Each structure stands twice: as C-alpha cells, then as structure tokens.
Amino acid sequence: MLEITGLQKTFLKGTPNEHHALQNLSLTLPDGQFVTIIGSNGAGKSTLFNAIAGSFSCDAGQIVLDGRNITRMPEYRRARTISRIFQNPLMGTAPNLTIEENLALSYARSTKKLFSRAVTRKDTDYFRSLLAPLGMGLEDRMKTRIGLLSGGQRQAVTLLMCTMVPPRLLLLDEHTAALDPVTAEKILKLTAKIVAEHRITTMMITHNIKDALQLGDRTIMLEQGRIVLDLSGEQRAQMDVAGLLQLYRRESGKELDNDRMLLTGE
Amino acid sequence: MGFLTDSILLGLQYAMLALGVYITFRVLNIPDLTVDGSFTFGIAVSGALTAAGHPVLGLLLAIAAGAGAGLITGFLQTFAGIHPIVAGILTMTGLYTINITVLGGPNISLIDSDKFFTAAQGLLPYEYRTVVRMAFALLIVAVAVLLLALFFKTSYGLSIRATGDNEDMVRASSINTTATKLTALAIANGLVALSGGVIAQFQGFADINSGSGLIVVGLASVIIGEVLFGGRRPLTVGLISAVVGSVAYRLIIALALQINILNANSLKLISAVIVGITLAVPAIQKKFPNLKLRRGGQKNA
Ligand SMILES: Nc1ncnc2c1ncn2[C@@H]1O[C@H](COP(=O)(O)OP(=O)(O)OP(=O)(O)O)[C@@H](O)[C@H]1O
Ligand SMILES: [Mg+2]
Numbered sequence: 001m002l003e004i005t006g007l008q009k010t011f012l013k014g015t016p017n018e019h020h021a022l023q024n025l026s027l028t029l030p031d032g033q034f035v036t037i038i039g040s041n042g043a044g045k046s047t048l049f050n051a052i053a054g055s056f057s058c059d060a061g062q063i064v065l066d067g068r069n070i071t072r073m074p075e076y077r078r079a080r081t082i083s084r085i086f087q088n089p090l091m092g093t094a095p096n097l098t099i100e101e102n103l104a105l106s107y108a109r110s111t112k113k114l115f116s117r118a119v120t121r122k123d124t125d126y127f128r129s130l131l132a133p134l135g136m137g138l139e140d141r142m143k144t145r146i147g148l149l150s151g152g153q154r155q156a157v158t159l160l161m162c163t164m165v166p167p168r169l170l171l172l173d174e175h176t177a178a179l180d181p182v183t184a185e186k187i188l189k190l191t192a193k194i195v196a197e198h199r200i201t202t203m204m205i206t207h208n209i210k211d212a213l214q215l216g217d218r219t220i221m222l223e224q225g226r227i228v229l230d231l232s233g234e235q236r237a238q239m240d241v242a243g244l245l246q247l248y249r250r251e252s253g254k255e256l257d258n259d260r261m262l263l264t265g266e
Numbered sequence: 267m268g269f270l271t272d273s274i275l276l277g278l279q280y281a282m283l284a285l286g287v288y289i290t291f292r293v294l295n296i297p298d299l300t301v302d303g304s305f306t307f308g309i310a311v312s313g314a315l316t317a318a319g320h321p322v323l324g325l326l327l328a329i330a331a332g333a334g335a336g337l338i339t340g341f342l343q344t345f346a347g348i349h350p351i352v353a354g355i356l357t358m359t360g361l362y363t364i365n366i367t368v369l370g371g372p373n374i375s376l377i378d379s380d381k382f383f384t385a386a387q388g389l390l391p392y393e394y395r396t397v398v399r400m401a402f403a404l405l406i407v408a409v410a411v412l413l414l415a416l417f418f419k420t421s422y423g424l425s426i427r428a429t430g431d432n433e434d435m436v437r438a439s440s441i442n443t444t445a446t447k448l449t450a451l452a453i454a455n456g457l458v459a460l461s462g463g464v465i466a467q468f469q470g471f472a473d474i475n476s477g478s479g480l481i482v483v484g485l486a487s488v489i490i491g492e493v494l495f496g497g498r499r500p501l502t503v504g505l506i507s508a509v510v511g512s513v514a515y516r517l518i519i520a521l522a523l524q525i526n527i528l529n530a531n532s533l534k535l536i537s538a539v540i541v542g543i544t545l546a547v548p549a550i551q552k553k554f555p556n557l558k559l560r561r562g563g564q565k566n567a
Binding site for chain 1: 424434435436437439
C-alpha cells in the first residue's frame with residue numbers, strides 16, 4: 001500500500017523560473033492496484049515518479065510504502081522495493097554486460113550473497129525459462145551483450161529484470177513510447193500479464209488515453225502538479241476517450257489543450 | 267637474448283599497473299590519475315619495510331597503502347563531489363609528501379637487504395637467479411589475474427562492472443554505487459602499488475620519482491593489449507590482454523632502444539603520442555567513416 005500525503009516540489013526556488021511541479025499532492029494506492037496516469041507535457045507525472053523513487057527530496061509531504069515512511073530514504077535503498085522503467089530503452093540495462101549478467105544483477109538483489117558466483121548453471125536455466133515466453137528468441141542468446149539488442153528487446157529484458165523479484169511498487173514512465181506500435185503492444189500485454197500474475201501495485205504513465213482506460217483498474221489525470229481527475233470502478237468502465245475529454249471540460253471549465261494526448265487517444 | 271628476458275620480466279612487474287589502469291579506465295570508466303602517486307606509495311612502503319628486514323610484509327602493506335590512496339580518491343569523487351580527474355591529481359600530489367616521509371629521503375638502496383625472492387634464490391645455483399625472478403613475477407601476476415577474474419564474476423563484481431556501464435541502472439537495482447566505485451578504486455590502486463612494491467625489490471632500490479608519468483604507461487599497455495587481442499573483449503580476456511600489453515610495451519621499447527631508433531629520453535613523448543593517437547581512433551572514424559582502421563576502435567565508436 002502506497003500513501004502519499006501533501007507532496008510538494010518546487011524547482012528553481014527563488015528564481016524567476018520558479019516552478020511548482022508538485023502542489024500538495026495526495027494519493028493512496030491499495031495493495032495490488034494498477035493505476036494509469038495521464039496528463040499533458042510538463043504536468044508533473046515524471047516528477048511524481050522521481051519523488052516516489054527518491055531521485056530528489058521533496059520540499060514537504062510524506063511518502064509511506066507498506067507502513068514504512070520512506071520520505072528521506074536514499075534512492076538506492078528504496079530501489080529494494082520500488083522498480084522503475086523509463087521511456088528510453090537504453091536506461092534499464094547495462095549495454096556491455098550480457099543478457100544473463102544483466103538478469104543476474106537484478107536477481108541478486110534479494111536472493112544472493114555478495115561474493116558468491118553471480119551466474120550459476122541453475123540461474124541460467126531459470127533466466128531461460130523467463131525469456132522463452134517473450135517469443136523473441138532471447139533464451140538462445142544468453143551470452144550476447146545487451147547493447148546489441150533492439151529497443152523493444154531491451155525493454156522486454158528490463159521488464160523482466162524489474163519484476164523477477166516482484167517489487168512492492170512498479171513505476172512505468174511511458175515505457176512503450178519509444179517502441180514501434182507492434183512491439184509497444186507486445187510489451188504492454190507482457191506488462192499486464194506480469195503485473196496480474198504477481199499482483200504488483202503499479203503506476204503507469206502513458207499519453208495514450210485508450211491504453212490508460214483499458215489497462216489497470218484506476219486512471220488519474222495530473223495537471224500542474226495536481227490530480228484533476230480520478231476515475232475507477234463503474235465510472236471508468238463506461239468511459240471512452242470522448243467522454244473523458246467532456247468530463248475534463250466540465251470539471252475544469254476549459255478545453256484539454258493537449259495535442260499529444262488527443263493525437264494518440266483516438 | 268638478454269634484453270628479451272629482461273623486457274618480459276619488466277613487463278610482468280608492470281603488469282599489475284596495467285591491471286589497475288584497466289579496472290579504472292575500462293571497467294569503471296573513470297580516468298584515475300591517482301596511479302602515479304599510488305605506484306610510488308607502493309615503492310616507498312615496500313622499500314622502507316625491505317630495508318627494515320620485512321620484504322613480504324612490505325608487499326602486503328604496499329597493497330594496503332595503494333588501496334588506501336584509492337579510497338581517498340574515491341571519497342573525493344563521491345562524498346566530496348570533486349571531478350574524478352581533479353580528485354586523482356589531489357591524491358597524487360598529496361602522496362608525494364607522504365612518500366618521501368615513508369621512505370625517509372628521495373631514495374634508498376636495497377642492494378644489501380633481503381628481498382621477498384632472496385631465500386628462493388639462495389636455494390638454487392647463481393645461474394638460476396633470472397629464472398627464480400621470472401617465476402615469482404609470473405606467479406604474482408597469475409594470482410592477481412585469477413583473483414580478479416573470479417571476483418568480477420561474483421554478484422558484487424558484476425555490480426562494479428555495471429556501475430561503469432550504466433550507473434543509473436545500478437542505483438535503480440538497489441546497489442550503492444558509491445560503495446562499488448570506492449571498492450574498484452581501492453582494488454585498482456592496490457594493484458598499482460603492488461606493482462611499485464615488487465619493482466622496488468627487484469631493482470634493488472626505491473626512488474621517489476619512479477611513478478611520474480606512469481598513468482600513460484598503464485594506458486599504453488591496456489591499449490596495446492587490446493590491439494593485440496582484436497579490440498575490447500570480455501573481462502577475463504581483457505585482464506589477460508592488459509598483462510600481455512604490458513609485456514609487449516616493454517618489448518617494443520627495448521627493441522626500439524636496441525636498434526637505436528630512439529634514446530631513453532624520448533620514451534615518454536613516444537608513449538604519450540601512441541596513447542593519444544589510439545584514443546583518438548574512435549573519433550577519427552566517426553569523422554571519416556570510410557577510413558579503415560583497427561577493429562577495436564570501430565566496436566566502441
Ligand atoms: N530537475 C528539474 N529542474 C527544473 N525543472 C524541472 C526539473 N524536472 C522537471 N522540471 C519541470 O517540472 C515540470 C514537470 O515535469 P515532468 O517531467 O514531471 O513532466 P511530465 O508530466 O512527465 O511531462 P511529459 O509528458 O512531457 O513527460 C516541467 O515544467 C519541467 O520543466
Ligand atoms: Mg515525463
């Protein structure tokens with residue numbers, strides 16, 4: 001369970017470019033919930049993830065994960081329970097290590113002793129069994145450097161790495177946006193499958209409103225660092241792209257001026 | 267033939283230097299200039315203890331001293347947030363004072379002191395003295411390469427390699443990258459100091475100025491090794507290629523001196539030029555894609 005209360009983050013405080021990226025934001029996610037997050041460019045979606053993952057410390061507010069206050073915990077320690085995938089497929093893997101070494105690195109984080117062999121025969125077999133269902137033939141290329149794989153292949157491996165030891169919270173920041181539509185679809189399906197299998201509490205940022213409404217069980221919209229829409233249950237099940245735009249207009253009294261969301265939302 | 271065995275022996279002694287540079291420059295991807303200082307630190311510690319009658323302890327403490335120097339550079343880089351190059355220069359500069367204090371002067375002779383190989387040499391007839399030296403040098407290098415190869419295959423070793431490859435990702439897999447960097451710098455400079463410590467005892471004197479410019483020698487060895495092994499290779503092969511590169515570097519220089527292409531004073535300039543050109547290969551290839559150069563450069567362009 002994730003409980004965020006009164007989160008504030010201001011960039012470039014005290015300068016003419018001062019920017020309130022998160023404004024008194026509160027949000028509670030029960031265990032196993034899959035929330036999709038939409039909002040225009042610069043709404044503060046990635047900033048929210050940065051705050052949760054600990055990339056910077058916030059000005060005010062509190063983040064509690066599973067009853068533990070992690071507001072001041074350093075990033076690498078939060079990473080024991082929070083996994084994160086970025087838009088750029090290059091970010092999640094180490095290019096000069098092989099596929100099996102990359103997987104071993106993630107696997108080691110909760111199962112291994114520091115100074116034991118990183119990749120045993122048994123590990124290799126286990127990694128193979130994880131890779132085979134992807135249908136990308138990666139299980140036969142365990143000793144290939146990750147840097148030689150395509151973006152989609154790398155993102156698939158990243159997804160496995162982030163979930164092979166199921167995290168308490170999974171943050172997906174437009175993790176399919178850099179992929180071609182077919183591969184993106186594949187990775188999204190895989191995401192939904194893995195998340196459901198392990199009942200991982202998940203937050204997924206996307207610019208595709210259709211995906212946002214279809215995947216998961218709750219959708220929130222961010223604007224200028226605030227949550228402006230929060231849909232779940234019956235209301236969300238009835239909602240389509242047009243309905244969402246209408247609702248937004250009614251709630252905020254203005255048009256949704258976002259180009260990118262409209263374009264990818266049909 | 268004498269110069270051949272001499273060069274191989276020298277190359278093996280400097281091989282630990284090459285291994286240390288390989289770890290910082292290739293594995294960790296950080297240029298570390300501590301090397302000149304930590305090498306001399308190894309000479310000073312090993313020299314002082316050999317003179318006091320403890321040659322083996324001298325080698326062990328040389329490793330510890332170098333590791334300490336590496337930790338200081340690492341501390342400056344991480345906690346103090348100083349640029350890696352500046353951090354290395356600071357440690358190296360500070361070490362000069364420490365080294366001269368440890369040694370008790372700019373140089374001391376160890377001719378009459380027992381060295382770590384003296385006992386073994388005493389067991390065999392005089393003609394075998396070079397064989398004994400060669401055996402010891404080979405043994406030390408082999409043990410170093412073996413331990414490193416095993417270490418970098420452990421989970422922690424893997425996280426050090428990944429730190430040099432994609433630091434953000436390592437931090438995101440809940441590994442403290444400050445710790446991995448400090449460990450790698452300690453190991454690397456421990457090796458460099460061991461190199462200095464061994465050399466001091468083999469040549470029978472310890473000199474405070476022996477370390478100057480050695481970073482370039484280390485880089486040259488790593489690069490020559492990579493050229494000989496056809497580019498950057500998996501880590502274990504990379505370690506071996508650094509050793510081979512170190513020996514090849516000494517052979518090339520001995521050959522050049524032998525046939526009088528260059529004199530001893532021009533060595534540093536030649537080394538610097540070679541390293542400079544080789545490091546520029548990827549950039550040159552980017553500018554002129556049709557140019558055919560060695561494979562190693564292309565792979566990493
Ligand atoms: N480190 C930073 N320093 C200064 N300003 C920042 C920083 N990080 C983010 N911002 C600003 O905060 C605002 C929110 O950025 P954020 O990256 O969270 O947007 P986003 O909702 O993820 O947008 P996008 O859909 O484009 O990814 C932007 O105006 C951005 O310029
Ligand atoms: Mg973003």
